[in-house]
Amino acid sequence: MHDTPDPGDRGDAVCVVGAGASGLAAIKSLREQGFAVDCYERETSVGGAWNWRHDRSPIYSGTHLISSRPLTEFPDFPMPDTWPDYPHHSKVLEYLERYAKHFRLDQDIWFGMEVSSAVPAGDGKWDVTIRSTGGGSSRVQRYAAIVVANGHNWSPAAFEAPGDFTGQVIHASAYKDPARLRGRKVLVVGGGNTGCDIAVEAAQQATRVWHSTRRGYWLAPKYVFGRPADQVNDRLLRWGLPLRLRQWLYRRTVKLTSGDLTRYGLAEPDHRPYESHPIVNSQLPYYLGHGTIEPVPDVERYDGASVILTDGTKIEPDLVITATGYRPRFDFLAPELLDTDEDGRPDLHLHAFARRHPTLAVIGLLQPDSGVFPLAHWQSVAVARWLRLRVTDPERAAAVQQKESTRPVQSWSRRRVIPTQRHWFEVDHVDYLRSVEGLLNEMGSVR
Numbered sequence: 001m002h003d004t005p006d007p008g009d010r011g012d013a014v015c016v017v018g019a020g021a022s023g024l025a026a027i028k029s030l031r032e033q034g035f036a037v038d039c040y041e042r043e044t045s046v047g048g049a050w051n052w053r054h055d056r057s058p059i060y061s062g063t064h065l066i067s068s069r070p071l072t073e074f075p076d077f078p079m080p081d082t083w084p085d086y087p088h089h090s091k092v093l094e095y096l097e098r099y100a101k102h103f104r105l106d107q108d109i110w111f112g113m114e115v116s117s118a119v120p121a122g123d124g125k126w127d128v129t130i131r132s133t134g135g136g137s138s139r140v141q142r143y144a145a146i147v148v149a150n151g152h153n154w155s156p157a158a159f160e161a162p163g164d165f166t167g168q169v170i171h172a173s174a175y176k177d178p179a180r181l182r183g184r185k186v187l188v189v190g191g192g193n194t195g196c197d198i199a200v201e202a203a204q205q206a207t208r209v210w211h212s213t214r215r216g217y218w219l220a221p222k223y224v225f226g227r228p229a230d231q232v233n234d235r236l237l238r239w240g241l242p243l244r245l246r247q248w249l250y251r252r253t254v255k256l257t258s259g260d261l262t263r264y265g266l267a268e269p270d271h272r273p274y275e276s277h278p279i280v281n282s283q284l285p286y287y288l289g290h291g292t293i294e295p296v297p298d299v300e301r302y303d304g305a306s307v308i309l310t311d312g313t314k315i316e317p318d319l320v321i322t323a324t325g326y327r328p329r330f331d332f333l334a335p336e337l338l339d340t341d342e343d344g345r346p347d348l349h350l351h352a353f354a355r356r357h358p359t360l361a362v363i364g365l366l367q368p369d370s371g372v373f374p375l376a377h378w379q380s381v382a383v384a385r386w387l388r389l390r391v392t393d394p395e396r397a398a399a400v401q402q403k404e405s406t407r408p409v410q411s412w413s414r415r416r417v418i419p420t421q422r423h424w425f426e427v428d429h430v431d432y433l434r435s436v437e438g439l440l441n442e443m444g445s446v447r
């Protein structure tokens with residue numbers, strides 16, 4: 001006689017949280033390993049960060065890819081050849097919708113449903129509480145594993161300066177359209193890709209634009225030697241050129257293309273090339289050169305209608321846009337499950353595998369020097385195979401786990417980057433993919 005399963009028990013099924021690019025890749029790989037999958041997506045359609053129709057998306061109307069098409073697409077689902085090198089964000093969403101449709105992933109997605117908690121239920125299982133985003137009661141389902149793909153670019157990193165400001169302050173996450181900049185005096189805070197993009201858009205709309213950064217950066221153009229810059233970098237990495245040589249080449253290339261940007265007032269970078277997350281923007285030097293963007297140092301405080309900068313300068317913007325980035329959030333998981341420290345930084349093997357919970361993994365928690373989709377694809381393949389191996393050969397799974405746990409963090413995480421929060425998940429795509437390949441080889445055939 002068999003026990004009647006609890007109605008909430010989904011047996012060997014895996015729960016996936018989020019149906020953005022990473023969640024979609026996870027569903028596909030898990031299915032390929034024979035798992036039933038329930039994916040919960042709080043919005044009403046796929047796309048995650050690229051689903052610009054919902055409020056939490058960081059997309060603004062001018063967003064284009066900053067990694068080129070071949071380095072962005074999933075390895076098993078190319079973008080059309082007719083698409084440009086750096087497609088518009090609406091094309092990226094279309095691409096993800098096509099991917100979901102092609103692999104019939106919608107069948108496994110529960111839209112308008114969010115995971116409010118996931119707790120270990122013994123034996124590697126998870127009790128996952130799900131509720132409708134429209135309200136109503138919750139239900140608990142038991143899963144054999146949980147794969148988290150809730151993105152890390154939706155919860156704004158707060159920017160606080162002392163004092164009171166009588167103008168308007170918004171985070172970049174609330175910036176959607178350059179029309180709101182028209183005729184205004186705008187201060188953009190933050191020198192990441194978002195801050196640089198918004199400064200460029202402001203240069204075309206606002207009456208005055210200040211761009212505040214707390215350090216100097218290496219700005220990469222979108223094209224070098226007639227090719228998308230990331231493709232040239234990828235080639236150099238695959239040739240195995242030593243870092244020092246790549247750094248020298250980078251400096252030379254920047255000198256030959258944009259020239260010395262400090263003559264426009266930009267701060268000298270306080271680090272070498274490749275020691276910070278790439279900032280890809282060909283237009284910023286153009287507007288700096290035309291004087292329509294004024295680079296300024298960090299904000300010290302607000303003072304009524306003024307903003308006082310660290311060099312003592314007083315400026316009077318009427319709109320401040322803080323492009324200070326985003327922080328990961330896993331509200332439905334107790335912090336210790338991901339070994340999260342007091343700053344909110346999880347400590348995961350390969351930024352993906354929970355160290356003490358073999359049936360808990362995170363996909364897409366990466367900041368690569370290329371597009372993240374291919375990395376999310378291979379992470380998903382590895383996670384799905386790992387979960388299958390645990391079922392088919394628990395002894396070998398234990399041996400793989402033992403061996404992997406000795407792999408040094410430096411082999412898959414960026415060796416040298418400036419130690420700021422924006423580099424928590426920084427990786428070189430080639431090194432990272434080699435490490436995932438190492439894990440896949442270690443696992444071998446899992447059937």
Ligand SMILES: NC(=O)C1=CN([C@@H]2O[C@H](COP(=O)(O)OP(=O)(O)OC[C@H]3O[C@@H](n4cnc5c(N)ncnc54)[C@H](OP(=O)(O)O)[C@@H]3O)[C@@H](O)[C@H]2O)C=CC1
Nearest residue numbers: 064065066190191192193194195214323324325326420422
């Ligand atoms: N088209 C695309 O595909 C785009 C992709 N992106 C990606 O989205 C992710 C997020 O980018 P982004 O939103 O630019 O965020 P980032 O975290 O990359 O950059 C944040 C910027 O704000 C600065 N900053 C943070 N906190 C403070 C503070 N308290 N005071 C002053 N300055 C501060 C940082 O300085 P510091 O360096 O000193 O920490 C950095 O210059 C990145 O991976 C980026 O590449 C972004 C835009 C477009």
